[in-house]
Amino acid sequence: MRMTRSIESEYRAARARAIAGAEERRSAAYAALPRLAAIDAEKRRLAFALGPKLLQAEDPAALRAETEQAIAALDAEAQRLLADNGIAPESLRPQFRCAQCEDTGFVGPEQRMCACLRKRLLREEYASSGFAAGACFERFDTGIYSEETQLRRSVRAREICEEYAEKLSFNGAKGLLLMGDVGLGKTFLLDCIGQRALGRGWSVQKYTAYNLLDRMLRGIRERDGGLSAAGLATPDLLLIDDLGTEPFIQNVTYEVLFSAINERQNADKATVIATNLGKAQLLDDYGERLFSRMTSPRLFSVIELKGKSLR
Ligand SMILES: [Zn+2]
Known part of the structure; x- marks a missing residue:
C-alpha cells in the first residue's frame, strides 16, 4: 500500500483543523476567564524557569518536586475554574479523528503506520480497484x-x-x-x-x-x-x-x-x-x-x- 499525496494532505489538513479548533476554543475560554489565561502563563513560566534553576540548585530533586507541586496546584485551580463555568477540559484539547496517531498516520518511536491510515489506504485501493x-x-x-x-x-x-x-x-x-x-x-x-x-x-x-x-x-x-x-x-x-x-x-x-x-x-x-x-x-x-x-x-x-x- 502506498501513501498517496492526496491522503497525506488529507491527514495534514485533519490534524491542522483539530489543532486550530482547540486554539480557537482556548482563546474563547481565555477571553471569558482571564484567570485561566494567567494560570496557563504561570505554568509555562514555571516550566521554563526550572531548567536553569536546576543547574544551580543544591538539591535538584527537591526543587523539581516543588515545581511539580506548584504546577499541580495550578492545574487543580484551572480544573475547578472550568468546572464552575461548565467547560469540559477535553474541549480545550485538539479533537483528533484518531487518538492513537493524533492524525499523523504514524505511531510510536519507529513511526509505524497507524491502523487508521492502513484502513484509509485500503479503502482507497478498494475504490480504485x-x-x-x-x-x-x-x-x-x-x-x-x-x-x-x-x-x-x-x-x-x-x-x-x-x-x-x-x-x-x-x-x-x-x-x-x-x-x-x-x-x-x-x-x-x-x-x-x-x-x-x-x-x-x-x-x-x-x-x-x-x-x-x-x-x-x-x-x-x-x-x-x-x-x-x-x-x-x-x-x-x-x-x-x-x-x-x-x-x-x-x-x-x-x-x-x-x-x-x-x-x-x-x-x-x-x-x-x-x-x-x-x-x-x-x-x-x-x-x-x-x-x-x-x-x-x-x-x-x-x-x-x-x-x-x-x-
Ligand atoms: Zn491513527
Missing part, C-alpha cells in the same frame, strides 16, 4: 442456494478461492480459472479474492477482459495513457473478469490476451480469470496455445461453478 464494496468471504451467503449439490460445489469453490487469496496460489498453481454460466457468483468470488489479497498486503488490479483489451490496445497505439504488457506484470495479483465478452478482433484479441497472460506467468505473478465460457468454447475461441495455458494444472487451478442462476 473496481471491487464491489460488499464482496468479502465473510459475506458469502450459503442461504441463497436451493440445491444441495450446488451448495456443496459453491462452498468448495469458496474454500479454494479463500486459500488462493491467502497465498496467491493453489496446489502450486499461480493462476485460477473460474468458469460457469452467468449468475453463479463468479464476480463475487473474484472480488472476495481481491479484497482478501489487498487485506494481506498484496497489490491487486482488476479489469474486465473488455477494459483490459481496450487499455492494452491504447497502450500499443498511443504509447502512453494505455497499458503495456510489462505494466501488467506489476501487481501481485491480476483479476480479469468476463473473459469472452471482449470484442473479437481477428489476430489482435488473441495476441493481446496471450501476451498479458504470458507476461504474468513469466513474472511468476498470480492471475485469476473468470469466464462464462465452457471449456469447449474457450478452446474454440482462443485456440490451443492459450487454452492449454489456462487449463494446465501446473499453471491454473480450475473451478467450475454449476447450477441455477442466483440472480
Whole structure:
C-alpha cells in the first residue's frame, strides 16, 4: 500500500483543523476567564524557569518536586475554574479523528503506520480497484442456494478461492480459472479474492477482459495513457473478469490476451480469470496455445461453478 499525496494532505489538513479548533476554543475560554489565561502563563513560566534553576540548585530533586507541586496546584485551580463555568477540559484539547496517531498516520518511536491510515489506504485501493464494496468471504451467503449439490460445489469453490487469496496460489498453481454460466457468483468470488489479497498486503488490479483489451490496445497505439504488457506484470495479483465478452478482433484479441497472460506467468505473478465460457468454447475461441495455458494444472487451478442462476 502506498501513501498517496492526496491522503497525506488529507491527514495534514485533519490534524491542522483539530489543532486550530482547540486554539480557537482556548482563546474563547481565555477571553471569558482571564484567570485561566494567567494560570496557563504561570505554568509555562514555571516550566521554563526550572531548567536553569536546576543547574544551580543544591538539591535538584527537591526543587523539581516543588515545581511539580506548584504546577499541580495550578492545574487543580484551572480544573475547578472550568468546572464552575461548565467547560469540559477535553474541549480545550485538539479533537483528533484518531487518538492513537493524533492524525499523523504514524505511531510510536519507529513511526509505524497507524491502523487508521492502513484502513484509509485500503479503502482507497478498494475504490480504485473496481471491487464491489460488499464482496468479502465473510459475506458469502450459503442461504441463497436451493440445491444441495450446488451448495456443496459453491462452498468448495469458496474454500479454494479463500486459500488462493491467502497465498496467491493453489496446489502450486499461480493462476485460477473460474468458469460457469452467468449468475453463479463468479464476480463475487473474484472480488472476495481481491479484497482478501489487498487485506494481506498484496497489490491487486482488476479489469474486465473488455477494459483490459481496450487499455492494452491504447497502450500499443498511443504509447502512453494505455497499458503495456510489462505494466501488467506489476501487481501481485491480476483479476480479469468476463473473459469472452471482449470484442473479437481477428489476430489482435488473441495476441493481446496471450501476451498479458504470458507476461504474468513469466513474472511468476498470480492471475485469476473468470469466464462464462465452457471449456469447449474457450478452446474454440482462443485456440490451443492459450487454452492449454489456462487449463494446465501446473499453471491454473480450475473451478467450475454449476447450477441455477442466483440472480
Ligand atoms: Zn491513527
